[in-house]
Amino acid sequence: MKHLLAGLAANPALPSELIDRLIEVVDDDIALSLTSRDDLSRAQAVALAARDEDSAVPLAYGGRLTAADVDPARLPHAALALLDQGAGEPEWARLFAADPDVGRREKLAACPGLPPDVTARLAADPVVDVVVELALWTTEPDVAAALAAHPHAEVRRAAAANEATPPAVLAALLSGEDLPPARRCLVCDRHGTPFVHDPHCPRLDCDLPPGASCDGSHASALHEMRRAALTNPATPAEAVVGFAGHPSPLLRWALAAHPGLPPEAARRLVSDPLPGVRADLAENPAIDEPLMRRLAEDEDVDVRRGLALNPRVPLDVLVGLAGAARIGSTLLPRIALASPEEVERLAASRDAAARMLVAQRRDLPAGIRDALADDPDAKVVKAVAPHPGLSEGRLRAMVERHGVQVVTPVVLNPDVSAALLEDLARHEPPVRKALREIARHPRATAAALLACLADERAKPLAAGHPALPPHVVTELLSDSHDAVAEAAAGNPSLPRAVMTALAP
Template sequence: MQHILGGLAANPALPPELVDRLIAVADDDIATGLADRADLSRAQAVALAERVGESAVQLAYAGRLTAADIDASVRPDAALAMLDQGAGRPEWARLLAADPVREHREKLAACPGLPSDVVDMLSTDPDVGVVAELALWTTPETAEKLAAHPHAEVRRAVACNEATPPAALAALVTGEGLPAASRCRVCDREETPFVHDPQCPRLDCDLPPGASCAGFHESALHAIRQAALCNPATPVEAVVGFVDHPSMLLRWALAARRDLPRRAYARLASDPIPGIRADLAENPAIDEVLIRVMADDRDPHVLRGLAQHPRVPLDVLIRLARTSKIGATLLPRVAACSPAEVEELATSPDPAARMLVAQRRDLPPGIRDRLAGDPDAKVVKALAPHPGLTEAQLRAMVARHGVGVLAGVAANPDAAPALLADLVRHEPTARKVFREVVRHHAAPASAVLACLADGKARPVAAGHPALPPQVIVELLSDPNPAVAEAAAANPSLPPAVMAELLCAR
C-alpha cells in the first residue's frame, strides 16, 4: 500500500484536501513525493515538516519554508539547508559552528557568506575534516591562510579551491614559501613508515589504496600536487614542468588544462596512457595541427574524444564518424556549423557526413525535407525526431526503411496519434518503439494499451494520462510495485478512487 500512497503523493491531479490527508499519514518515502509537489502551499509544507522532520531539508531547498518556519536547535539539518542557499540567519551559523555533531559543522563549513567570526571558528576546528571542507569552498583570503595549515588534508582542499590565489596554488605545487606539512591522514592513524595495502581487508578503513607515509607524507603531497595541477587557477609556469613527470596521475591532470604551451600538448599527445590522450583530444586548447596528428591514434577513446572537440575540422570529423563509434548524438562541431557548412554536410556524397548534420534539430526546411528522403537508413534514423516533419514524410520513412527508423519516428514531437498507433502494431517490431510511444504526449489510448505488454514500457505506460480510467484502476493492483505506483500517480485516475485509496490507508 505504501507504494500506492507514494504514487498519489506525486499525482499532479491530487485535490488539495487529499494532499492534506496524505500529509497526515506520510512517512519518509511519501514525504519525499509530497515535498516535490509544485502546488504545495506554505501551510502544507510546514505541516509536512512537522509530520516528517527529515522532509524539512528537502522543503527548505525547494523554497517551501522560510527562516521563520525553522528552529535551528531542533532542525539543524534544515537550518543548514537554508544557510547553504544563503537564506539562513547569522545566529544559526554561530550556533552550528559549536555543534558537537561533526557532520553539522562540516556542512556549515561549505555554506557561502558565513560571518567572519564563524569562519575563524571553523578554521581552528579540532576536526581536520571540518577545516578541509572550509578550505574547499572559502574565500581567497581564508584559502591563502589555510594553504599553510599543518595538515596535508587541508592543503589538498585549498589546492582544489578555484578561489585560492594563484601564488598560494603555485606554492602548494613547489612547496616554496610554505612550512612543511606536519600531519597527513596516514600518520594520523598508523605508525610510520606505512604503505596502505590496496587489498586492505578492514571494512572501516577509508585510506586510499597505496596511501603511504614514511615521515614526509609522500602520498598526501602527491595528492596536493594533483589537485593543484587540475585547478585552472594554478599558474601555468608552476605546472608545465610536470608534462614528463613519472606519475601518470600528475600528467593526466594536465590533459584538460587550456593554458599549456603547444609543445606541452604535443608531448601529452604521445603519452603512453590512452586516457590522457583521450582527455587531451577533447581539450578546446589544442590546435588543428595536433588534432590531425591525433586522428591517426588507434585508441577508440581518443578518437571519440576528438569527435567531441568543438573545432575539429569537418573532414576529420567525417572520417571519425565513418570509422569510429561516436554514438547518435549532436556533436559540438556540428552544432556550431555555419549555414554553408550545414549545406556542405547535407549534400555530401558520404552518408557519414549527412548523418552528422541530421542530428541537428534546427535544420532549414529545405535541407530537412531533402534528408527525410535520404536513401541511407542511418541518415533517416538520425533525422526522424526532427520537428516539422509531416505525417506523410514520417510514414514514408517507415515504408522505406522499416524497423530501423521506428523508434526515431515515434520520438518525433509532431508524430500524429494515428501514426503512433500504427507504429506499435508494425511488423516486425522494435522494443524501443514502445518506450518512445509511452513518453509521447500525443499517444492515443490504443497505442498506450498496446505498450502495456512490453515489460520495460509498462511502468511508464501506467502513468500515461491517455489510458482509460478503468484500466488505470486495474493497474493499481499490478504485481509490479513500479507499475502500481505509476498508476497511482496518473493524473487521469478518478478523484473518487484517490479518496478511496486514502480511506483504505
C-alpha cells in the same frame, strides 16, 4: 498498500484534503512523493516537515520552507539547507559553528557567505574534515590562500582544488616553494611511519585511499594535492608545464585536460604511453591543429573519440573519425558550432558519415532537413528523424523505407501525430524502445497506450499516462507488479472516488 499510497501522493490531481490525510500517515516513500509536489501549501509543507524531519531538507531546498518556518534546534538539517542557499539567519551559522556534531560543522563549512567570525572559527576547527570542507568551498580568495598553508596536507589538497584560490598560491602548491612544509596527513594521523596502505585492505571501516603512504614526507597526500591543482583551471599555465614528463601517470592525466595547457606540454603528452592521457589531451580545445591531426591517427578508439568531442577539431578530421570512433547519436560540439556554409557542405557530402553528423542538429534549414529525411542511408535518416518541422508524410515514408531502424527516432519527433503514434505502437515487429517512448509521449492516445501495456517495460509508463481510460487505470491498481500499480495510483485520470477510497 504502501506503494499505492506513494503513487497517490505523487498524483497531480490529488485533492488538497487528501494530501492532508497522507501527511498524517507519512512514511519515507510517501514523504518522497509529497516533497516533490508543486502544489503543497506553506501550511502543508510545515506540517510535513514537523511529522518527517527528513522531508524538511528537500522542502527547504525547494523553497517551500523559509527561515521563519524553521527552528534550527528542532530541524538542524533544514536550517543548514537554508544556510547553504544563503537564506538562513547569520546567528544559525554561529550556532552550528559551535555544534558538537562534526557532520553539522562540515555542512556549515561548505555554505556560502558565512560571517567572517564563523569562517575564522571553522578554519581553526580541531577536526580536519571541517577545515577541508571550508578550504574546498570557500569563495573568499584570502581564506583559500591562508588554508593553502595549513599544517595538514589534506586541507592543502582541498585548497588546491578550489578555483577561488589565487593563481600564485596554486602555483606554490605545485612547486612547494614559498609555503611552509605540511606537518600532517591522513596516513600519519592514524599510523606510525613509514606506512603503506594495503591496496586490497580488508577493513570495511577504512577510508584511506588504496596505496596511500607516508614516510614522514606525506608523499601520497602531496601527490593528490598536485593532482587537484593540475585539474584546477585557475592554476596558471606556466606552473603546470613541467609536469608533462612527470613519472606519475595520474599527474600527466590531470595535466592533459588543463584548459591553459602550454603547447610544449601538449607536444610531450601526445606521445604519452597511457591512452587515457592522450584521450583527454585530444578533447582539450587548447591543442593545435597539427596535434589534432596526429591524434586522429591514434590506434586507441578512446583517443579518437576524445578528439571527436573537441570543439576545435577540423571538419575534415571529424568526418574521418565519424565512422571509426564509435561516436553514436551525439551532436558533437564542432558540428553545433558549424557555420551555415559548413552545414550546407556537410549535408551535400557524398560521405554518409558527414551527412549523419550534421543531421544531428535540430536547427537545420527546411530544405536541408527535408533532403536529409529523404536520404537513402538509414543512419542519416535515423539521425534527422527527431528534427522538428518534418511533415507526417515524411515521417511515415521514413518508416516505410527503413522500418525498425527509424521507428524510435520518429516517435521522438516533437511533431509526431497521435495517429502515427497509434500505428507505430502496433508496428510489426514491435520496437520495444519505441513503445516506452510512446507510453510517456504527451500525444499518445488510449489506443496507443493500450498497446504499450503489453510490453513489460512500457507498462509502468503507460499506467501513469493521463490518456489511459479511467477504468483501465483503476484495474491496474491491482497489478501484480508494484511499479505498475504505483504508477496507476499516480495517474491523474484515476477517478476521485477511487483516490478517496485509497487514502487513509
